Amino acid sequence: xLPFREAFEWLDANLPGTLYLRDAQYGFTxxxxxxxxxxxxxxxxxxxxxxxxxxxxxxxTRPAEIxxxxxxxxxxxxxxxxxxxxxxxxxxxLRYQGKLYFWIKMGLMGLSGLxxxxxHFITHGSEAAWDSKAARVAGTVSLVLWAGVLVxxxxxxxxxxxxx
Ligand code: HEM
Numbered sequence: 702x703l704p705f706r707e708a709f710e711w712l713d714a715n716l717p718g719t720l721y722l723r724d725a726q727y728g729f730t731x732x733x734x735x736x737x738x739x740x741x742x743x744x745x746x747x748x749x750x751x752x753x754x755x756x757x758x759x760x761x762t763r764p765a766e767i768x769x770x771x772x773x774x775x776x777x778x779x780x781x782x783x784x785x786x787x788x789x790x791x792x793x794x795l796r797y798q799g800k801l802y803f804w805i806k807m808g809l810m811g812l813s814g815l816x817x818x819x820x821h822f823i824t825h826g827s828e829a830a831w832d833s834k835a836a837r838v839a840g841t842v843s844l845v846l847w848a849g850v851l852v853x854x855x856x857x858x859x860x861x862x863x864x865x
Contacts, residue, residue, distance in 0.1 A: 722792035743778030754840025
């Protein structure tokens with residue numbers, strides 16, 4: 702049994718609009734499409750940043766400039782991904798409570814957030830810090846963690862590792 706069952710049962714019974722989102726002909730489908738499109742925007746921009754950190758691409762542009770240009774769009778993409786993902790969750794909280802892949806995905810997102818903070822602290826001191834070993838490691842970790850979010854997000858749709 703996965704945690705917080707009672708809290709999720711309460712959400713399932715009390716969240717307004719849950720039944721509508723779950724049963725509307727296009728509700729879930731439209732949200733999932735929005736989730737995938739915004740995820741492409743967000744993850745694509747994260748990859749551009751991370752490849753610079755790892756030292757593989759965008760080497761001709763100053764890292765601070767890349768960061769300045771990409772960050773607002775990354776945050777925009779992340780906002781859309783959270784809103785669409787949150788609404789998908791809203792459509793059937795009890796279903797997701799029983800899915801281990803959903804919890805793993807949330808955990809990996811938390812770790813990615815911590816790693817993003819680490820990148821900020823590593824690089825904010827100087828331009829040279831962007832080309833340090835620590836920055837390369839943090840960029841690699843970021844790519845691995847976000848790819849993990851992608852894979853586990855996709856696997857949520859199936860019945861593997863699903864518990865009542
Ligand atoms: C607050 C943040 C997020 C929440 C609450 C959330 C929640 C969800 C939910 C409920 C689903 C539907 C699962 C299903 O029943 O099939 C889903 C699908 C998915 N999510 Fe998220 N998500 C979030 C962020 C992200 C991020 C940041 C990524 C990747 C960068 C991501 C990648 C995916 C993928 C790949 C799918 C599967 C799409 C498909 O079935 O084709 N999600 N998400």
